Amino acid sequence: MIRKHFLLLIATLFSLPVFSQQIFSNNKYPLVDFRSPLDITPAALSGSFGEIRGNHFHSGMDYRTNQREGYPVYAIADGYISRLRVQNSGFGLALYINHPNGYTSVYGHLQRFGPKIAQQVKSIQYQKKSYEIDEFPNAQLIPVRKGDVIAYTGNSGSSGGPHLHFEIRDTKTEATINPQLFGLEIPDNIPPVIHSMYVYRLNNKPFNESVPKQYFQVLGANGKYHLNKVSTITLGGEVGFGVITTDRHNGLSGTNGVYSIELEMDGKYVYTSALERFSFENSKGINSHIDYPTYINTKKSIQKSFVDPGNPLKIYYNLVNNGRITFNDGKLHQMKYTITDSKGNKSTLAFNVQSNASSIIDTPEPKNAGLNFAYGLANEFNNDEVKVIIPKGSLYNDLNFVYKKLPKPALNAYSSVHQIHNNLTPLHTGFELWIKADSTLLPYKNKAVIVNTGRASQGGYFENGYVKAKPRNFGSFFISIDTIPPTITPVNIENGKNMAGISKMSFKIRDNLSGIKNFNGYIDGKWILMEFDTKSASLWHTFDESTAPGKHTLEIIVTDMKDNIKNYSITFYK
The missing domain is CATH 2.70.70.10 (Glucose Permease (Domain IIA))
Structure with a gap:
């Protein structure tokens, strides 16, 4: 009987799925050195x-x-x-x-x-x-x-x-x-989900919002997926592929990301991305990894299976022509996606491509002829009112750069609006922007900021007739000023209040434009620790033994990025 149960146990163990994760680099990691940071089980x-x-x-x-x-x-x-x-x-x-x-x-x-x-x-x-x-x-x-x-x-x-x-x-x-x-365990035997696939007609041109793309609905479950109502796609010329894919694990799972995406043509890899590790300085390269224009317009995250020439991420392997595939031989080709999660669960999507030169779809030429900016160089644009400096390494692709001057806004504006290309082109490190100020700005030059047309501050400082800032993204910008100090709103304290038995005093602090630079609190003239939570705009001080029973003075000073100061002073009892 014991032997029977033992054999049953062994059979059960061998019947369980065994998951192993492929590491595409040469790195090796210890599997038993670390315990979980939490004792909540099961981990989710x-x-x-x-x-x-x-x-x-x-x-x-x-x-x-x-x-x-x-x-x-x-x-x-x-x-x-x-x-x-x-x-x-x-x-x-x-x-x-x-x-x-x-x-x-x-x-x-x-x-x-x-x-x-x-x-x-x-x-x-x-x-x-x-x-x-x-x-x-x-x-x-x-x-x-x-x-x-x-x-x-x-x-x-x-x-x-x-x-x-x-x-x-x-x-x-x-x-x-x-x-x-x-070796940190997250219970998971659920393969990723492949939601949809896209084909991009690249035609040997830089990727941008003008590249035609074709959507394909994907159906399936339990790791096996196929295109809806089609098994063969007819394509011609140079194309790229992309997928929307997500993952879940057992139990209380969020909608999570996948570990690796592999694309094969006729049994040979042409593209692999694997999220084993990355450097923080390159993390913004995600905007090159995905179809950024589609994300901006729809919030859909299509992961491209081709790599832009200026993409600095080191997550790609097995690349053939950076994942750009040319169909010009008139033959039938077998394509296969393999999507893997961090536990090693896999999902596949297989389809055929019939190569046909007559199926080429041309990429439209730019509507507005602009300046040709090369992705691997520093680039500049100048006129009498604006200067744009795009540093080397900020562009992911060559760019047909377009500029346009627009009328000055009616309120709190000290320049025309300058449209710097468009918000559908991602930048890795942002750019430097100089805007020439109207003469009416001079009395307020120390309060000047550059804002976008949503009136979100980009920072900035006045120098030699210009206001200069470093926006992270292209868009439309003009000069404004911030002369309004932050606000301080007490939550549970007021002048003369007895705070005995109350563990902390709380406030809400906000600024209308340039943002809060610093805050300081003083009880009886001595600096006290004020804690702050940005998302709730909450500022508070937890009383300790240094605040003895009796009468006290309180002063709160909040300063914004343009050195506008708000002071709040009361007395209270403890």
């Missing part, structure tokens, strides 16, 4: 590594925390706290641990730090008189052991809800790496 993700986000790839895994804050966060291995970071936005409260095996673990959006770490952070904040800090302690200051409680999960910074943002980085290069390659 609201965001996966490399998932497509606005303007960047997601740099880690977002662990679900049952829509609650306050779960213990554990050190995944021995090491030391190598970075203490507190931000108004971004990761909010974050910790970094360097480990002896050459990797760094990162824990973001924390509610609070463990007591010893919190004491160090508060000491640094008072020393620097700043809520935001970014410190790099030495290896001896805060050592940790595997399994130590280092913090508690939260929702700080630019978080959309309670969760733990977790990363593993290469300590030397700071490249961020897919944590699931280190």
Whole structure:
């Protein structure tokens, strides 16, 4: 009987699916060094590594925390706290641990730090008189052991809800790496979903919003997909392909990203992308990886299976002609997509292409003849009123650059509107913009900013008759001014109020244009720690033993980027 059960167990084990992830690079990662950062089981993700986000790839895994804050966060291995970071936005409260095996673990959006770490952070904040800090302690200051409680999960910074943002980085290069390659278990036997496929008629021209594309609906399930109502596509000339694909894991899963996309023609690879690791300086290259014009217009994330010449991402393998395929031989070709998630589950989409030279669809010529800007060079445009400087490495493709002057807006404008190309062309590092100011700006030159036509500030400063800024994206811009100070709205305190028994005082602070530069609070003339959450505009101070019973004076000073100052002063009792 025992032998029968034993044999049944062995048979069951061998019948379970075995998942292994292919690593396309030569990198090897330890599979048993790290434990999970949380003790919530089963582990579930609201965001996966490399998932497509606005303007960047997601740099880690977002662990679900049952829509609650306050779960213990554990050190995944021995090491030391190598970075203490507190931000108004971004990761909010974050910790970094360097480990002896050459990797760094990162824990973001924390509610609070463990007591010893919190004491160090508060000491640094008072020393620097700043809520935001970014410190790099030495290896001896805060050592940790595997399994130590280092913090508690939260929702700080630019978080959309309670969760733990977790990363593993290469300590030397700071490249961020897919944590699931280190053996961190996320239960998953669900293959990716392939939603749709696209064909782009490239015709040996740079990719842009004018390239014709054709949509194909995809049907299927459980890893097997096919095109709806068609098995063979007739194509001619140079084309590229693209797919919309997502993934889920077992249990409470978000709609996550996939790990790799492989495209074969006649059994040979012509394109592979794999989100094993990436450098933060290249993360904005996601706008080249996807069909950016379609994303801007529809918010659909089509992952192109061809690579722009100026794309700096190092996530591509097995490229033949950068994934651009020319169909000119009149033959039938077998195409196959293989989409894989981080656990190794695969989905395939197979279809045929009949090559036919008469099926070429020409790309329309630009409606407005502009300047030819080469992607591999620095490029400039000048006239009497504006100067545009696009640095080398900012363009992903050659560009037919177009400029247009538009009338000055009626309110709070000190220049014409200058249309700098269009918002459908992505930039990797932005560009430098100079706009010549009207003479009426001179009394307000220290308050000048460049804004887009949505009146969102791009920053800026006045110099030699121009206002200069560095927008991240093309668009339409003009000069405005910010002379209005921020606002301070008390939430639970007022002049003369007795705050005894109340743990903290709270405020809302906002600015109308240039943004908040800094804030400071003082009780009885002494600087106090004010904490801030950008997404809720909440500013608060938690009382401690330094505020004794009795009468006190309070002063809050908030300054915006154009040095407009708001002061709030009252007395209160404790």
